[in-house]
Amino acid sequence: ETVLHVGTWLPPTNPQNAVVWPTWAKWVEEATEGRVRVEIQDGLGHPKTLFQLVEDGVIDASFSYHGYVPGRFELPQAVEQPGLGVSAEAASVALWRTYDKYFKQSNEFAGLEVIGMFTHGPGYIHSKEPITSWEQIKGKKIRIGGGVQSVLGERMGITPVAAPAPKVYEMLQQGVIDGVFLPMGEQKALRLNEVAPNVTLLPGGMYLGSFSIFMNPDVLADLDPKDREAILSVSGEKLSQMAGKAWDAIDAEGYKVAQESGVNLIEVKETDPMAREFYSMIKGMKEEWVESVADRGIDAKAAIDELWSIARDYESGKN
Amino acid sequence: MSLSAWVHVHYDEVGPVRWLAFALEVVAATVLFSLMLLTCVDVTGRYLFANSLDGATELTEIGLAIMLFAEMPVVTWRGGHVVVDILDRVLGSPVVKALGLLAALVISTSMYFLGVRIFELAERSLRRGVETEYLGIPTGYIVEYIAVMSWFTALGMITYGIYRILTTQPK
């Protein structure tokens, strides 16, 4: 029996720990007929370090957020750009296929065997005061998570405040920040419903955030070929889709909690001026991304176009 | 009092080590003072000018690393790390001295090997272009600094640290 040590982070109730890892572990054990067992371990330090801990063989597999390592993982940001407007499930499937076809050839994931890619659900504005126009958010102190959110924040004219997500509750409660960009699930997980009683929901959300799930290539290579194939057969698109779906589910729960606790849900319609102004505000961000990854040696324009069309096709096929 | 006289009064080290300790502590003190100012400026800016300092968090993180590792060699060679001394009276001073030498050897060996690996990791991070979020500072340089100062801590401990253990009488 081989044991795969999987490093994780985020609270136990997070979909990644409550659903994604246990499901994948079951898949692996079934596919390898019990020859490979998965053991999950928490508390290994900052999530950005998990990329390195897997590469150096401290643990065998893990997942992490690309935005924690600025400068290294630029390609997956193709899925994060504002305006895509799909669920995490659709975005995750599209991101995996695009990774497989384009991003894999680049050096960004050197030292890692990527076995899945996914995004969290669409990000919205959670705030203390209702925000119904872009005038109202100007100059407000908003906690942002970096990457595309910084660019968005700049275009909106907010005062950005950097802080780790677990600090958000305290900062909102104390008024150090007026609002935060986060997906809907955090209404429940971070208990934003207590401290940010207004959510401005732009149609399809403002942005996404991307993660990858990866293994140590040597560990994979040392396995019996039969087991290696078995593990890979329950990873890739299958794993990515399952992860995206699980992360969508937590957003649905967050939405329900927000509704039940009387949070003011400001649903902006496609045709509202606020949505139309948003689309003109984000104009050119896709092109900027294509330019920013010019040195990565892939056809970035083709990659992002394909990613977006897969995602949107998948999304419309889902309904 | 002249600077030289002041340093002689305030630093127990001998010869050039005295000035080395002083120089390292000047770095640590300056950075610590800047960390304090940085927070004050950042908070004031947020309220008075509706504009917080871009990358104040990053600068704090970098400053913390610089301060701690500038101080690390001095603290280490002075035997300043926390020790449980419950058995000192039972053991007697020659034994305590011998154990001090053993600890010195262990500390310098571990800091040396740790430094080697940290340096390799720094190079890897530089190769991959990892940088900080707002200011775009390559994080590998900070890690290289940590590696170099780890080596320096090892060197200080195996030379001056041992000299100090052999020449001072434990109380």
Next chain:
Amino acid sequence: MSVVLLGFAVLLLLILVVRMPIAFAMGLVGFFGFAALQGLEFGNLTDFRWSGVLSMASYRVIDTVQEYSLSVIPLFILMGNLVTRSGLSQELYHVSNAFLGHRKGGLSMATVVACGGFSAICGSSLATSATMARVAMPPMRKYGYSDGLAAASIAAGGTLGILIPPSVILVIYGLLTESSIRELFAAGFIPGMLGILLYLAAVRYVVWRNPEHGPAGDKMAWPERLQALKGVWGVLVLFTVVMGGIYLGIFTPTEAAGIGAGGAFIIALARRRLSLAILFDTLTDTARTSAMLFGVVIGALIFSDFINRAGLPDALLSLVTGLEVTPIMVILVILAIYIVLGMVFESLSMMLLTVPVFYPLVANLGFDLVWFGIVVVVVTEISLITPPVGMNVFVLSAVLRDVKTGTIFKGVTPFWCADIVRLALIVFFAQISLFLPQLLYR
């Protein structure tokens, strides 16, 4: 499992007998323990792949010394040092003496109360004890207090820092268990006050047993007391700015550390107590203390990597579930485990290691998770003063170079007993924790 026990045994040997610095002892045992779990044996010392374990240790160093939230440690220590240098500590104790000094052990009591006050602005126990050590130790020595009682009242008082809100640890607990953070903050308040009262009782007990530990001073008349109060306006202003700033939401507790240090700097300047040389001395003193503390935190993290990989949390869970006893017995078993773990762990790593293991079990048994959070924090506080690895005691012996850890541990015993009494009260009378949150939010 046997490798864990061996690891603990070697750690204790290194710390107690070989007199290895704690930071390096924990780091080494963690490092080689982890390597053993990865297949290191005596036979393969040369072909073992060392780079993996070295990476693990290296990243603990690299990440910890660049951890934003830990910047409160040097900055709050700096604030305390500057307050001390500006001469306010003497005046603070002049006031304490005026109001409490005529009682036996009065300055110790004042220390406990002051620690409680400082805890209300600081989320970290280590920073509380480091700061209060500078402020409270010199006056207590001046008035002839025994080192044991004086240092112990600081070490114990310092543990209040993580229960009286704001508290970094309570926020982390809230996020781990998805329980309400504002309810946790409200729930921590009364147990924190109870802690102060019981510590005061512990001081009374010590001086009742042996009055020489904390001699009584002269009783001052009211005009004199009011006169003395004038001397501490600086501290009051500083505390008001820091506390008010946090509660009004002008800055975060992390930022409050920097603001507090800046405020203390201005007060010291205004009182003309700062020359360049004194400022430099204060800064380097702070940097040295911080370097030692970070060393220990890094060592503890490497050690916890080993314990974690060895599967200790899972083993504990199966131990508890295998007992088949009443729910409250399960809680008592969990608490016993915490107290044992508390001997060797530092509060944050103990929390991170155990809460994910226990809280689903506790919730299943029908207990309130806010209540459990307070119980866990109180028992974690106890770990800070439980020998042989009591972080608050080490902080004190780092700050007060001439007081032996043995002396402090001995002096801490009555406070430790007070903590056990408080723990029992909180466990059996859930309303102590739940009254405020129910009143305010439920």
